[in-house]
């Protein structure tokens with residue numbers, strides 16, 4: 001009997017996790033994908049379901065897990081600000097309790113364990129090129145802290161388990177990564193720009209667009225994961241994995257417009273709090289110890305990602321055309337009470353119903369995301385968002401009632417009632 005390596009991937013139904021599961025299967029491993037589908041979807045791994053080397057488990061890593069595996073990749077954690085800020089307490093729990101539970105599992109099994117850490121541990125860096133020795137500049141009480149500090153604490157736990165229990169650990173600090181299966185509306189810059197360009201909507205740039213980012217294509221990153229996991233045990237990390245070639249956000253927007261052939265114009269908005277000005281990985285360590293560096297140029301990676309989103313948007317619009325009139329399932333677009341009610345009462349009806357949902361929103365990204373989360377999948381699969389920004393959102397007369405059927409609405413305009 002052939003004994004295959006058994007590998008647990010937490011967060012395996014997410015963007016990076018699904019690519020990692022694919023790669024591990026291709027390497028001949030038995031893969032157990034554990035995910036609570038908070039931001040991940042079954043669509044991401046549907047092509048793997050039924051594969052003899054693949055098993056899917058719905059599980060929340062904030063609870064202990066008892067399985068038998070040889071290696072663990074701990075990726076479970078929402079990664080984009082609108083997702084991780086949706087329920088910040090749960091985000092910290094996922095990072096911290098999730099790390100404790102997975103480290104406990106690794107200790108019991110004497111399994112090697114990999115942590116998907118992040119460049120966010122550097123916060124808003126005061127130096128241009130961030131090496132692993134840089135201690136970072138994180139605001140511990142800001143909006144991003146639930147993620148940044150959660151990930152920092154997870155790193156602490158990894159190194160304490162290593163020192164105290166001699167656990168074999170690998171910690172990767174991942175910088176901005178993009179590629180197929182990113183969320184279409186998670187507010188991350190690459191997916192945002194591509195979706196806006198393909199829809200012909202204005203491309204929103206936060207700040208003046210001069211802030212820089214470095215973008216790594218997903219296949220390159222996954223290659224880095226595998227090399228780090230297979231490296232000698234002395235290489236615990238943290239190891240930066242990312243692309244050191246930087247672009248300004250404005251340059252990225254222009255590249256996306258060029259490659260999609262879009263007529264979208266650029267729209268500038270205020271920079272969110274604690275948004276880092278500069279991010280650039282120093283990857284000397286990864287180059288030296290893993291012989292790793294990114295190989296896919298931005299233009300090539302963008303083309304593959306654009307092809308994915310183009311396909312996704314076409315499928316969605318076809319699905320929407322066939323579902324008939326839209327039905328209003330919520331009209332405040334705000335978090336908290338309204339969202340909880342929507343989740344509890346309306347979402348199941350929506351899934352069964354024939355129409356798409358319409359939500360009026362004061363904030364474009366927010367309600368799309370919130371409803372997407374409420375439905376447990378990316379919003380555009382079932383949700384059409386009609387935007388009505390501004391103060392008059394509160395004027396009762398402007399709002400259609402829940403349950404109303406609406407004629408197709410103009411993009412960004414007011415929903416029309418059927419005639």
Ligand SMILES: NC(=O)c1ccc[n+]([C@@H]2O[C@H](COP(=O)([O-])OP(=O)(O)OC[C@H]3O[C@@H](n4cnc5c(N)ncnc54)[C@H](O)[C@@H]3O)[C@@H](O)[C@H]2O)c1
Pocket residue numbers: 010011012013014015016017034035036037038039040041059060061062074075076077078079080083094098116117118119173174175176177178
């Ligand atoms: N994509 C990037 O650019 C990037 C950069 C830095 C770090 N990372 C890290 O890589 C990992 C994967 O990121 P991604 O981009 O694939 O994000 P993602 O949101 O697509 O994937 C995260 C996955 O974790 C799952 N998850 C969330 N909370 C969970 C919980 N409590 N229990 C079980 N599953 C849970 C989600 O459902 C999702 O499938 C994350 O840990 C993230 O912090 C990603």
